[in-house]
Amino acid sequence: MAKRALITGITGQDGAYLSQYLLEQGYEVFGVVRRSSHFGVADHRLRWLGVDKSVQLLDGNLSDLSSLIRLMEQVKPDEVYNLAAQSFVASSWQQPVLTANITGVGVTNVLEAVRLVAPTARFYQASSSEMYGKIQEAAQSETTPFYPRSPYAVAKLYGHWITVNYRESFGLHASSGILFNHESPLRGIEFVTRKVTDGVARIKLGLEKELRLGNIDAKRDWGHAKDYVRAMWLMLQQDVADDYVVATGTTTTVRDMCRIAFAHVGLEMEGHLVIDPAFFRPAEVDVLLGNPAKAKAKLGWVPEISLETMIREMVDADLTRLTRLSS
Numbered sequence: 001m002a003k004r005a006l007i008t009g010i011t012g013q014d015g016a017y018l019s020q021y022l023l024e025q026g027y028e029v030f031g032v033v034r035r036s037s038h039f040g041v042a043d044h045r046l047r048w049l050g051v052d053k054s055v056q057l058l059d060g061n062l063s064d065l066s067s068l069i070r071l072m073e074q075v076k077p078d079e080v081y082n083l084a085a086q087s088f089v090a091s092s093w094q095q096p097v098l099t100a101n102i103t104g105v106g107v108t109n110v111l112e113a114v115r116l117v118a119p120t121a122r123f124y125q126a127s128s129s130e131m132y133g134k135i136q137e138a139a140q141s142e143t144t145p146f147y148p149r150s151p152y153a154v155a156k157l158y159g160h161w162i163t164v165n166y167r168e169s170f171g172l173h174a175s176s177g178i179l180f181n182h183e184s185p186l187r188g189i190e191f192v193t194r195k196v197t198d199g200v201a202r203i204k205l206g207l208e209k210e211l212r213l214g215n216i217d218a219k220r221d222w223g224h225a226k227d228y229v230r231a232m233w234l235m236l237q238q239d240v241a242d243d244y245v246v247a248t249g250t251t252t253t254v255r256d257m258c259r260i261a262f263a264h265v266g267l268e269m270e271g272h273l274v275i276d277p278a279f280f281r282p283a284e285v286d287v288l289l290g291n292p293a294k295a296k297a298k299l300g301w302v303p304e305i306s307l308e309t310m311i312r313e314m315v316d317a318d319l320t321r322l323t324r325l326s327s
């Protein structure tokens with residue numbers, strides 16, 4: 001019998017790559033999709049990977065416990081991956097209550113549905129390196145204290161601890177992956193890597209002249225989403241549920257990431273980059289650097305795709321996309 005996986009946030013970047021990975025492993029994949037008047041375009045990432053016809057999309061919402069209970073009854077999942085969230089840090093200052101309700105309390109709704117209907121299912125929570133915020137240790141591991149710096153990070157911290165609590169209170173097989181930034185050609189355009197690769201492609205094609213960014217001194221530990229969804233799956237294959245940092249162990253400034261993108265198309269960054277105060281945040285996370293030693297030792301997980309390779313792949317994908325659009 002094929003294993004059954006239920007993914008919240010299936011239409012996002014990680015949902016799409018995780019679906020592809022699980023289908024390759026022979027899983028039946030079900031995804032929770034919130035209703036929207038744009039339903040027809042919601043699955044564009046799944047289509048990009050060619051897996052849209054192989055997954056089953058079901059109507060549900062993290063803020064509606066009854067919908068999640070019904071989905072658990074219908075799907076009877078072996079594994080549940082909670083990837084849904086309001087995930088854009090900058091927006092969390094504009095929509096702090098929605099972010100708390102979905103990114104934070106939404107986790108409890110999924111956990112409750114699992115506990116009530118599918119208590120033997122294995123559960124994965126998408127926790128975030130943003131929880132480290134104002135860092136308390138140079139390289140952040142599972143034991144580093146948290147110090148969130150945005151409504152998003154505060155909500156993720158709640159989601160993280162409620163996952164730990166349900167594991168300890170009810171014996172659920174609930175694991176939390178503390179994932180550092182992970183990107184790909186399927187990344188949303190509002191996040192800095194994709195904004196840069198799309199902007200560089202537009203400048204190369206003569207569609208734009210400049211790229212406007214905020215704090216380019218910020219440093220992030222960037223990996224590839226394709227590598228990171230493998231770590232999610234590995235966590236749920238362990239006998240005992242636990243929490244793991246997933247990162248590359250290398251940190252790079254936004255400036256240097258940007259330079260890689262411009263260099264790939266043979267352009268100088270200096271003549272095109274404009275610093276725009278509109279993109280600065282009320283409170284910034286200056287630097288993140290993950291220590292993935294535990295994931296390596298216990299899961300045998302190592303990232304395979306470098307930042308340079310990923311940024312080049314993203315620029316090439318944006319060039320192709322924009323060329324197709326303008327022809």
Ligand SMILES: C[C@H]1O[C@H](OP(=O)(O)OP(=O)(O)OC[C@H]2O[C@@H](n3cnc4c(=O)[nH]c(N)nc43)[C@H](O)[C@@H]2O)[C@@H](O)[C@@H](O)C1=O
Nearest residue numbers: 087089128129130180181190191192193213214215218279
């Ligand atoms: C792990 C974590 O990873 C992501 O959160 P993020 O790190 O906030 O990602 P980002 O790409 O929006 O910003 C990265 C850095 O880049 C700086 N930056 C400069 N100029 C612009 C700019 O123009 N746009 C943006 N977006 N950022 C800019 C910005 O100030 C920040 O320091 C999410 O997936 C989140 O869900 C998550 O969990």
